[in-house]
Amino acid sequence: MSEVKQALVQAADAARFAPSIHNTQPWRWVVRADRLELFAVAERQLQAQDPDARMLLLSCGAALHHAQVALDAEGWAYSVDRPAALAPDAPLAVITPGERRPAEPEATRHLQMLRVRRTDRRTVGEEAVGETVLDELVKATEQSGARLHVLGRDQVLELAVAVEHAQSAETADDRAQAELAEWVGGERPEGTGIPSASLPVEVPLTTVAERDFQTAGTVTAGGGHDRAATYAVLYGPGDAEQDWLRAGESLSRLWLSATEHAVSLLPFSGPVEVPFAREALRRILGGTGMPYLAIRLGLQDPAHTAPPHTPRLAADQVIDVMEEG
Ligand SMILES: Cc1cc2nc3c(=O)[nH]c(=O)nc-3n(C[C@H](O)[C@H](O)[C@H](O)COP(=O)(O)O)c2cc1C
Structure with a gap:
């Protein structure tokens, strides 16, 4: 070759x-x-x-x-x-x-x-991600085309409402629930989906609720909260297929940079999947762009063991x- x-x-x-x-x-x-x-x-x-x-x-x-x-x-x-x-x-x-x-x-x-890199659904520690690191993550994201809007306190509460509404809409959708059950839970020996080993024992009590996968996992969430978490929205100018592809490239660059800085990242896609919640995110952005994904950034307590990697x-x-x- x-x-x-x-x-x-x-x-x-x-x-x-x-x-x-x-x-x-x-x-x-x-x-x-x-x-x-x-x-x-x-x-x-x-x-x-x-x-x-x-x-x-x-x-x-x-x-x-x-x-x-x-x-x-x-x-x-x-x-x-x-x-x-x-x-x-x-x-x-x-x-x-x-x-x-x-x-x-x-x-x-x-x-x-x-x-x-991995998705970390444990609650974040008491210390917030520092400004310098946050600035670097914002810059890293922009290098691949999309942008990162870090949310202020009031905007985090608006995000929490949008996430909750999106979760209710998806929970009420029987087709979406049946699909979820196909991809999530159990052991996943076929190499796809999210095994129980990557999901929390129960959805942690945070201001912005994590996705409810409707199945109990085995990860101890940490008993913490999300008071020290940073929430952000990945966004950009367009809604064409190329824009979403570019946003995915930015997400990857952001996530790898975050991993390098020992910052954990959790995506929240529910409020982007559900149209009226997506509109709410758009309003949070003040009409400056199309929201692609909501994101939580935080530092983990090193005493907690990280969940295993998902299969491929x-x-x-x-x-x-x-x-x-
Ligand atoms: C576009 C996108 C949306 C995602 N949305 C969520 C989400 O809403 N909640 C969540 O817990 N994980 C979410 N994830 C994380 C995936 O579940 C995770 O990437 C996948 O299970 C593979 O595991 P890994 O990231 O640990 O390698 C999302 C990932 C991507 C790329």
Whole structure:
């Protein structure tokens, strides 16, 4: 196999560790002699909870950024096209490698973080994330296109209301509940979904409620609160498929940077999935943009053990290496 092709296979492999809605991993990579193509997988789209594929696109965007981190860390220059047409035979994005150059130090660090990063549903500690680190996280997010709006106290209360309304709407939706039960709970030996080992024993008592997955997990939430948490909204100017893909890339960059700073991150997608709650988030942003995801940032008490990593599909289930050329 050529050096380029090998690097593309490694990039697609690194992308397996990306976060995704309910760990659906709704992507497939095609490795060709001179390019890497990213496709969405409709069979792993949450049809009831995510009919417009926004969460699918955020997830695929995160995978796309993970692949770029792997190439950057190996010193490959490349271009990324994002046609982002949600047709089964059209790629969401195509990465075309160019010359080799010195590896980027941030990417080398992020490549390591990619295996460390995880979703942490334990409550955060009593100490807040410092201003300097927050500024760095805001800057890191912007490098991939979307922006991060850190919420003030009153806005956190508005977020709490939007989250609660979204949760009630989703709990009342039988189709969404049936879908949730398919993806969440138990052991998940098939490599997708969220196992009980990653979910709290019960939904912790926080101002902004964590998603109620309707199944008890085994993670001790920590007995804490979210008083020292920082809440933020990932947002941007557009609502097109490319915008959601870009937002996913920003989410990945933010999350890897946060991991590097030992900051835990928890996404809240309910208020984006439910239209009237999404409108509420839009008002919180003062009409400056389209909300893509609400996020909690915090520091963990080092005395608490982190939950295990969620499973992943095997490489041959998400990567096709073409023999041509
Ligand atoms: C677009 C998106 C939305 C998510 N929404 C939520 C959410 O609302 N609540 C939650 O607890 N986790 C949420 N997650 C986290 C996923 O459940 C998690 O990424 C997945 O289970 C894989 O686990 P890992 O992040 O620990 O690797 C979201 C992740 C993504 C990428």
